[in-house]
Amino acid sequence: MDKKNKVGIFIVDDNKVFSLALKSEIEVAFKDVCRIEVQAFETGEACMKKFKEEKPQIAILDYHLNSKNVNAADGIQVLDMIKKANKDTNVIILTSDDNIDIALKSFHHAASDYVVKTETKFKKINYSLFNLIKVSEARDEAKTYKSVSLVLSVLIALVIGAVIAITIIKPSLLK
């Protein structure tokens, strides 16, 4: 993986013990893989304040974000806010409920993955992050290649155009 580009990851969970453990776990697991910066927030509202200026590549959201503060936005509402602010941010939804309806709802709202908080949750999250980072890098490379090939095509077209123009206007220059 690319060690030059920094991968921004936002964690939004109202359980501080959990989010701190997840943040530390990701930092330890990806230490030698790529450059990452993980930030944790207790509410979606706090996350969105920072989101607009940083536009992280990945956001990990708890589905039950309003369990402690009933007036706070829930995970799906924050997912919608994130997608509205930057559709390229990949979102992983976390929940303790192994419920197909929550999974379908998450994907319907454009989540990239859905992880149930079982005993192996951290491994599953890391696996999901690894895949999302690889996909994101591949997408960036494809964009770069697309731009490079576009520039090359334009240059070649210009050269051909110039040669044709010279051939017509002043063929003596080519001799």
Add this chain to the structure above:
Amino acid sequence: MITDRSGKVIENVCDLKYLTEMMGGKKHLIKGIMDSFLVQIPEELKAINDAILQVNYSVIKNFTHTMKSSVSILGVSMLIPVLKEMEELAASAMNIEKIKELNQELTLICHLAIEEVLRDKEKFI
């Protein structure tokens, strides 16, 4: 010493092996999580106690739900079935007496966990 639901004697309610492995043995990270646990668990217990007094099933359900994640990080696995039962009872808004009974078990184990974390935290300084 206490016993779990199967009657097995438990010496320590916390199992820090999982947390230590997860953090790659990094003491400052482990200590940071322990500090958060020591602040958060009493707050969550208080919220559950208050909700029980007010017979507010929705708050009991939300806090027992969130507590499952907090206690699992510190390996207090014997609390998971207790919290699960409390959450299920609260979700169906019934049997406050059973919830009160389970809450006593929850409070006792949480206090033991807090004592253990306070004691073990010294090893991670």
